[in-house]
Amino acid sequence: MEIGIVAPINWTNPGIPIDGVDYMKQIKNIASFNDDLNFFILNFESIKEDGDVIFYDINKNEIGNGKIEDFCLIHFLDFEPSNNISESLVQKWHRINSKLKQFEEKKILTINSVKLINYCFEKKYLTEIKDDEVNFIQTRILKSGTNFEKIKQEYRNGSFIIKPLNGESGNYVFEIESISIENYLKMCDQSENLIIQPFRKEVQNGEYSMLFFREKYCHAIVRTPVNIKKLLPPKFNITKYIPSTKEIEVGNKIFSLFPEKLDIFRVDFIKAKKEILIMEVESVDPFHYVIENFREYSEKIGAFYKMILN
Template identity: 25%
Template sequence: MKIAFITYSGSVKYSGANGFDEIQDLLPFLQNKGLDIHAEIWDDPEVEWQKYDVALLRMPWDYHQKFEAFNNWLDRIEALGIKLLNSYQTVRWNIDKHYLKEIIDAGFDVIPSVFLEKEWDGNFSTIFNSLKSDQIIVKPCVSGGSRNTFKLNAETARGRADEIVTLLLDGAYIAQPFMKEIEDGEWSFTFFNGRYSHTILKKPKTGDFRVQQFFGGTIDRMEPEQSLIDQAASYLPAFAQDTLYARVDGVLVDGKFVLMELELVEPFLYLAYAQEAPENFYHALKEKVDSFKVNED
């Protein structure tokens, strides 16, 4: 099967580590394994999508800035009968942080969340009271890379209320309590075809709350106890079934894993931080593609 390795035209802010650069090295690694896979920019009008059987979402990292165009592209390649990894249903569900409400309503441990819709009146006091926190994080429901993300207390919130009300004209936002546990690190558990692969811990630089490398955050591989892996894996059967890749992000609160994000669209997989991770990803991808072939036969 011919596979499109989906990228975007923007710059890349992640750096390689441990002799493997996920941005530069993953595609040739997969090609050298014998897969018929080629990089394509998702919104390049010159791409002949009909020649592909499978589209693998790896780095369409500007989708949140071109949201309507991205959804139209999904519709177009689905109409061509191209298989998407992860699936169209999964991507459309996970692309908007309103999905967290479904997980909360199902009784899973998730950071408390309040959604700010276009009708919101800018009254932050009710948000702080609802979240029972004196510091909150506010970010778009469709976003990436901490874009338009605010850390607010009661005083700074009053000063940003009008700005955020204006931003809501372009889409809903989510408000969550600032979790002091983020200072101890955000855990990311990665699973391929539902099987555990590896874990990393991302820590913000001193005085910041953003864990991304391009904001000065650090990354370390972790070897968590099986009980912690099981807690992270518990979200998969209900919300990430039959996914090629799933990254489960969260913090430890009193030793218990609490979900921040379930990343099923285009997450960075931190393949460089576990020697076996690229091989794990390849075997999962081949398994998935082979299953498509069997179904077609």
């Protein structure tokens, strides 16, 4: 069974890691504990309109060419960054979505459907899902270019942040009280929609992440910020976390509330006055934060792939 995994690697020299996560090492480790599966890393940027794709064959340790429909299952582990440094966030996601449509049109089996990936990308769950047992952070989504002074006036009392809907890595996050018109316009250039949320100081105590394979809990970590200066892109200490039964139940409840079945997803939350406040449900290439017990994780994800295929 051929598993195609979308992840960024050094395509010029696959043996040399690129900045960030060493996905080559991670996927080779997964393959080493799942001999009955054949793993290929797909070059997402190389995908053509006819489905041609460049891949790296983990078993043969070589680069090859094929079609995206050659693979039994595709897992979008992490989308590759663009070589275009001037690309905005909205341009990035339009580029990604144009390629994702091919998987949907060709009816290729993917970890999280393309429809669900787009639903999560648009953060619709933050405003659409209502349930007494799940507490999402208060969120408002509005169009980029909404009158600047009106926003400043409406949110003049209290501490609120504004950021691009499709933001990442803590970039372009501003406090409404102090944002300038120049920064507001720069942010609007990045995204078609913006998010307004209250700033929660509890984030400084740590943000918790639980990984699930459908309704099955896998593992969890806590990210504690090293620099706690407000709104700066943070650096974190990452440590293992053992969630409570209640916290795992919240993850399972989220699974049941989504409009489609989540395959692999991550629930990010903070603890606020003994409540679990959900900050995000990540299904668009959710980072897995594997910091220990790699064999256990590899065996679990391998078993999950086989369950999906069977």
